[in-house]
Amino acid sequence: MEPTITAYEYSDITQQVNTLVSAYLSVNDKRMRRVVRDTTIERISAYLPADNPIAEEFLSRLQPDRLTREAAAKLLPTLEPLVVPFPSLSQKQLSKLFRKVKKLKQPEWADLDLHELTYLGWNDGGNQKKYLVAPYHDRLIGIQGDMGPKTVKGVCAICQTIGNVSLFVSTTKRSGLGTFTRNGNYICRDSAQCNRQLTDPQPLADFIETVHAKR
Incomplete structure (x- = not known):
């Protein structure tokens, strides 16, 4: 599949994930964390191609409660095959x-x-x-x-x-x-x-x- 996510969309996804991690670290109420998680997944899903295994795996790994910064840092690069890279110019x-x-x-x-x-x-x-x-x-x-x-x-x-x-x-x-x-x-x-x-x-x-x- 051809990459379809722009670099600025990838930046937005990264910021959304980092905001989710920050919420997990600062919010103790489990229901509120679930609301933040579901809202984040909804926003990120709008950028991702449908029925794509990379996208589906990425979203599934956002599901567990208390996503850590270390896990997020490893997760985000898995989307790179879907991101249109800037040309490497000679x-x-x-x-x-x-x-x-x-x-x-x-x-x-x-x-x-x-x-x-x-x-x-x-x-x-x-x-x-x-x-x-x-x-x-x-x-x-x-x-x-x-x-x-x-x-x-x-x-x-x-x-x-x-x-x-x-x-x-x-x-x-x-x-x-x-x-x-x-x-x-x-x-x-x-x-x-x-x-x-x-x-x-x-x-x-x-x-x-x-x-x-x-x-």
Whole structure:
């Protein structure tokens, strides 16, 4: 069976499971724990393909009372065969997305879980740059910008979560007269963590619309 779950849906499933575990740890009333469990299973079921043995096994393992964090951590990766992974791009493919960058720093592919990526982002600390590869109108585009050295607590424009964010500033061309506009947004410094927190693709789409270079 072809994978059908998106990375942001997988992130939402992960958060739902973690919330369930937290409820098990904090709620003593067995009836209330059952209500939280049943609600969680209902929400997760909406993402999963019907009559799929992997999905059915996953849901069945959510049934026992008092699911532990260790058990949840082992359970979540079993869904990965159903998750659409982010493409593993070659150096040539990445270079085509960033034609104006002469020495493009490559992302650390070995450190990335492609099943968790709705977009690809990595930092070039030496040049204070950040590079993003994201879906835009059914294709992948490359976005580059300056990443401020200062990290603050704030809301990320992409994942809409409070965390360690830095100012990302991109340059966009707005007219044929050679005029340029600088656009700044605070986003997570750690893009892998940002992806794990991203459960709604619309803020990412809005961010891309704002910062990608207009031609």
